[in-house]
Amino acid sequence: MSQEQQVVIEERFAKVFNDQSFKERLSEKDYEKYFNAKKKFTFQKHDIIFEDGEIPKGIYVIESGAAKLSKSGAFGKDQILRFIKEGDLIGYRALLCGENFQAKAEAMTDIECTFLPSDVFMHLLEVDSQLSFVMLQKISYELGESSNTITFLAQKTVRERLAEILILLEQKLGTDPEGFIKISLTREEIANIIGTATESAIRLISEFKGDQLIEVDGRNIKILNHDKLMKLGHVVL
Numbered sequence: 001m002s003q004e005q006q007v008v009i010e011e012r013f014a015k016v017f018n019d020q021s022f023k024e025r026l027s028e029k030d031y032e033k034y035f036n037a038k039k040k041f042t043f044q045k046h047d048i049i050f051e052d053g054e055i056p057k058g059i060y061v062i063e064s065g066a067a068k069l070s071k072s073g074a075f076g077k078d079q080i081l082r083f084i085k086e087g088d089l090i091g092y093r094a095l096l097c098g099e100n101f102q103a104k105a106e107a108m109t110d111i112e113c114t115f116l117p118s119d120v121f122m123h124l125l126e127v128d129s130q131l132s133f134v135m136l137q138k139i140s141y142e143l144g145e146s147s148n149t150i151t152f153l154a155q156k157t158v159r160e161r162l163a164e165i166l167i168l169l170e171q172k173l174g175t176d177p178e179g180f181i182k183i184s185l186t187r188e189e190i191a192n193i194i195g196t197a198t199e200s201a202i203r204l205i206s207e208f209k210g211d212q213l214i215e216v217d218g219r220n221i222k223i224l225n226h227d228k229l230m231k232l233g234h235v236v237l
Contacts, residue, residue: 065111163233
Protein backbone atom coordinates (compact mmCIF):
# COMPACT_ATOMS: atom_id res chain seq x y z
CA MET A 1 0.00 0.00 0.00
CA SER A 2 1.25 3.46 -0.86
CA GLN A 3 1.96 6.06 1.79
CA GLU A 4 -0.88 8.19 0.41
CA GLN A 5 -3.40 5.36 0.85
CA GLN A 6 -2.16 4.73 4.39
CA VAL A 7 -2.61 8.40 5.25
CA VAL A 8 -6.14 8.40 3.82
CA ILE A 9 -7.15 5.42 6.00
CA GLU A 10 -5.62 7.03 9.09
CA GLU A 11 -7.38 10.32 8.39
CA ARG A 12 -10.73 8.56 7.90
CA PHE A 13 -10.37 6.76 11.21
CA ALA A 14 -9.44 9.98 13.04
CA LYS A 15 -12.42 11.76 11.46
CA VAL A 16 -14.83 9.05 12.62
CA PHE A 17 -13.37 8.11 16.02
CA ASN A 18 -13.66 11.32 18.06
CA ASP A 19 -16.13 12.87 20.50
CA GLN A 20 -17.64 15.40 18.10
CA SER A 21 -18.17 12.87 15.33
CA PHE A 22 -19.77 10.36 17.70
CA LYS A 23 -22.02 13.07 19.09
CA GLU A 24 -23.28 13.90 15.60
CA ARG A 25 -23.96 10.29 14.57
CA LEU A 26 -24.99 8.41 17.71
CA SER A 27 -28.25 8.57 19.58
CA GLU A 28 -28.13 10.55 22.80
CA LYS A 29 -28.23 7.34 24.82
CA ASP A 30 -25.39 5.69 22.87
CA TYR A 31 -23.26 8.82 22.98
CA GLU A 32 -23.64 9.09 26.76
CA LYS A 33 -22.74 5.42 27.09
CA TYR A 34 -19.57 6.01 25.07
CA PHE A 35 -18.62 9.31 26.71
CA ASN A 36 -19.07 8.06 30.27
CA ALA A 37 -17.19 4.82 29.62
CA LYS A 38 -14.01 6.14 27.97
CA LYS A 39 -10.99 6.84 30.15
CA LYS A 40 -7.68 8.64 29.69
CA PHE A 41 -4.62 6.55 30.54
CA THR A 42 -0.94 7.47 30.62
CA PHE A 43 2.02 5.11 30.37
CA GLN A 44 5.68 5.85 30.90
CA LYS A 45 8.44 4.56 28.66
CA HIS A 46 8.86 0.76 29.08
CA ASP A 47 5.48 0.37 30.79
CA ILE A 48 3.45 -2.63 29.64
CA ILE A 49 0.08 -1.65 28.17
CA PHE A 50 -1.08 -5.25 28.01
CA GLU A 51 0.59 -8.65 28.24
CA ASP A 52 0.63 -11.58 25.83
CA GLY A 53 -2.08 -13.99 27.04
CA GLU A 54 -4.01 -11.35 28.97
CA ILE A 55 -7.80 -11.22 28.62
CA PRO A 56 -8.84 -8.12 26.62
CA LYS A 57 -10.76 -5.59 28.65
CA GLY A 58 -11.02 -2.95 25.95
CA ILE A 59 -9.21 -1.08 23.20
CA TYR A 60 -6.62 1.70 23.32
CA VAL A 61 -6.40 4.69 20.99
CA ILE A 62 -2.93 6.26 21.15
CA GLU A 63 -3.19 10.05 21.51
CA SER A 64 0.56 10.72 21.75
CA GLY A 65 3.73 8.64 21.90
CA ALA A 66 4.80 5.31 20.40
CA ALA A 67 4.63 1.66 21.40
CA LYS A 68 5.64 -1.72 20.04
CA LEU A 69 3.82 -5.03 19.74
CA SER A 70 6.03 -8.05 20.33
CA LYS A 71 5.72 -11.77 20.96
CA SER A 72 8.07 -14.03 22.89
CA GLY A 73 9.52 -16.96 20.95
CA ALA A 74 10.36 -20.49 22.03
CA PHE A 75 13.61 -19.42 23.69
CA GLY A 76 12.19 -16.32 25.38
CA LYS A 77 13.44 -13.87 22.76
CA ASP A 78 10.96 -11.14 21.85
CA GLN A 79 10.06 -10.67 18.19
CA ILE A 80 8.83 -7.19 17.33
CA LEU A 81 5.68 -7.47 15.22
CA ARG A 82 4.93 -3.82 14.53
CA PHE A 83 5.13 -0.29 15.87
CA ILE A 84 2.22 1.79 17.14
CA LYS A 85 2.10 5.56 16.80
CA GLU A 86 -0.20 8.48 17.52
CA GLY A 87 -3.68 7.85 16.11
CA ASP A 88 -3.32 4.06 16.06
CA LEU A 89 -5.77 1.68 17.72
CA ILE A 90 -4.61 -1.45 19.51
CA GLY A 91 -6.26 -4.34 21.32
CA TYR A 92 -9.17 -4.79 18.96
CA ARG A 93 -8.03 -7.90 17.05
CA ALA A 94 -8.11 -10.21 20.07
CA LEU A 95 -11.36 -8.62 21.20
CA LEU A 96 -13.06 -9.21 17.85
CA CYS A 97 -11.75 -12.79 17.70
CA GLY A 98 -12.90 -13.56 21.24
CA GLU A 99 -9.42 -14.65 22.36
CA ASN A 100 -6.69 -13.51 24.72
CA PHE A 101 -4.04 -11.06 23.52
CA GLN A 102 -1.54 -12.79 21.25
CA ALA A 103 1.19 -10.17 21.74
CA LYS A 104 2.59 -7.77 24.32
CA ALA A 105 2.21 -4.00 23.94
CA GLU A 106 5.02 -1.92 25.47
CA ALA A 107 5.43 1.86 25.57
CA MET A 108 8.57 3.03 23.76
CA THR A 109 8.00 6.63 24.84
CA ASP A 110 5.66 8.27 27.33
CA ILE A 111 2.13 7.64 26.06
CA GLU A 112 -1.26 9.23 26.46
CA CYS A 113 -4.23 7.20 25.24
CA THR A 114 -7.97 6.74 25.41
CA PHE A 115 -9.26 3.43 26.73
CA LEU A 116 -12.70 2.17 25.74
CA PRO A 117 -14.15 -0.91 27.50
CA SER A 118 -14.89 -3.99 25.42
CA ASP A 119 -18.68 -3.93 25.71
CA VAL A 120 -18.91 -0.27 24.69
CA PHE A 121 -16.58 -0.69 21.71
CA MET A 122 -18.51 -3.74 20.46
CA HIS A 123 -21.78 -1.87 20.87
CA LEU A 124 -20.45 1.06 18.83
CA LEU A 125 -19.52 -1.30 16.01
CA GLU A 126 -23.08 -2.60 16.01
CA VAL A 127 -24.82 0.79 15.92
CA ASP A 128 -22.33 2.91 13.96
CA SER A 129 -21.84 1.85 10.34
CA GLN A 130 -19.17 4.50 9.69
CA LEU A 131 -17.03 3.19 12.53
CA SER A 132 -17.50 -0.39 11.29
CA PHE A 133 -16.39 0.66 7.80
CA VAL A 134 -13.19 2.41 8.89
CA MET A 135 -12.39 -0.54 11.16
CA LEU A 136 -12.67 -2.88 8.16
CA GLN A 137 -10.25 -0.63 6.29
CA LYS A 138 -7.78 -0.66 9.19
CA ILE A 139 -7.97 -4.44 9.49
CA SER A 140 -7.45 -4.86 5.75
CA TYR A 141 -4.46 -2.52 5.81
CA GLU A 142 -2.83 -4.37 8.72
CA LEU A 143 -3.44 -7.71 6.99
CA GLY A 144 -1.55 -6.32 4.00
CA GLU A 145 1.26 -5.20 6.29
CA SER A 146 1.53 -8.72 7.71
CA SER A 147 1.74 -10.21 4.21
CA ASN A 148 4.48 -7.75 3.30
CA THR A 149 6.41 -8.70 6.44
CA ILE A 150 6.41 -12.37 5.43
CA THR A 151 7.83 -11.46 2.02
CA PHE A 152 10.28 -9.04 3.64
CA LEU A 153 11.77 -11.74 5.88
CA ALA A 154 11.67 -14.58 3.36
CA GLN A 155 12.99 -13.01 0.16
CA LYS A 156 15.31 -10.13 1.04
CA THR A 157 18.89 -10.11 2.23
CA VAL A 158 19.66 -8.66 5.65
CA ARG A 159 21.17 -5.57 3.99
CA GLU A 160 17.99 -5.06 1.94
CA ARG A 161 15.85 -5.58 5.05
CA LEU A 162 17.71 -2.91 7.00
CA ALA A 163 17.35 -0.41 4.14
CA GLU A 164 13.62 -1.10 3.87
CA ILE A 165 12.90 -1.01 7.61
CA LEU A 166 14.61 2.39 7.99
CA ILE A 167 12.46 3.82 5.19
CA LEU A 168 9.29 2.29 6.65
CA LEU A 169 10.07 3.44 10.20
CA GLU A 170 10.49 7.00 8.99
CA GLN A 171 7.24 6.72 7.03
CA LYS A 172 5.36 5.20 9.98
CA LEU A 173 6.73 7.29 12.85
CA GLY A 174 7.92 10.49 11.21
CA THR A 175 10.97 12.57 12.10
CA ASP A 176 11.92 15.09 14.76
CA PRO A 177 12.90 18.71 13.94
CA GLU A 178 16.47 17.59 13.24
CA GLY A 179 15.37 14.90 10.80
CA PHE A 180 16.00 11.85 13.01
CA ILE A 181 13.41 9.06 13.02
CA LYS A 182 11.04 9.68 15.92
CA ILE A 183 12.02 6.61 17.88
CA SER A 184 15.34 5.43 19.27
CA LEU A 185 15.93 1.71 18.86
CA THR A 186 18.66 -0.39 20.40
CA ARG A 187 20.86 -2.35 18.02
CA GLU A 188 19.28 -5.51 19.44
CA GLU A 189 15.79 -4.23 18.54
CA ILE A 190 16.90 -3.40 15.01
CA ALA A 191 18.46 -6.86 14.68
CA ASN A 192 15.21 -8.35 15.96
CA ILE A 193 13.13 -6.56 13.32
CA ILE A 194 15.34 -7.55 10.37
CA GLY A 195 15.94 -11.09 11.61
CA THR A 196 19.68 -11.16 12.19
CA ALA A 197 22.27 -11.22 14.96
CA THR A 198 22.95 -8.01 16.87
CA GLU A 199 26.56 -8.03 15.67
CA SER A 200 25.42 -8.12 12.04
CA ALA A 201 23.03 -5.21 12.62
CA ILE A 202 25.82 -3.16 14.20
CA ARG A 203 28.10 -3.88 11.25
CA LEU A 204 25.45 -2.98 8.67
CA ILE A 205 24.54 0.26 10.42
CA SER A 206 28.22 1.18 10.42
CA GLU A 207 28.43 0.38 6.69
CA PHE A 208 25.36 2.48 5.93
CA LYS A 209 26.90 5.32 7.90
CA GLY A 210 30.20 4.98 6.02
CA ASP A 211 28.33 5.02 2.71
CA GLN A 212 26.62 8.26 3.85
CA LEU A 213 23.19 6.68 3.58
CA ILE A 214 22.38 7.52 7.20
CA GLU A 215 23.60 9.66 10.09
CA VAL A 216 23.85 8.04 13.51
CA ASP A 217 23.73 9.80 16.88
CA GLY A 218 23.70 7.18 19.61
CA ARG A 219 20.46 5.24 19.10
CA ASN A 220 19.03 7.88 16.79
CA ILE A 221 19.16 7.49 13.01
CA LYS A 222 18.60 10.04 10.25
CA ILE A 223 18.22 9.04 6.61
CA LEU A 224 20.54 11.10 4.42
CA ASN A 225 19.94 9.54 1.01
CA HIS A 226 16.39 8.30 0.58
CA ASP A 227 16.75 7.42 -3.10
CA LYS A 228 19.77 5.15 -2.63
CA LEU A 229 18.26 3.53 0.46
CA MET A 230 14.97 2.85 -1.34
CA LYS A 231 16.84 1.42 -4.32
CA LEU A 232 18.94 -0.77 -2.05
CA GLY A 233 15.88 -2.08 -0.22
CA HIS A 234 13.72 -2.35 -3.36
CA VAL A 235 11.15 -0.15 -1.62
CA VAL A 236 8.16 1.23 -3.47
CA LEU A 237 6.06 3.81 -1.61
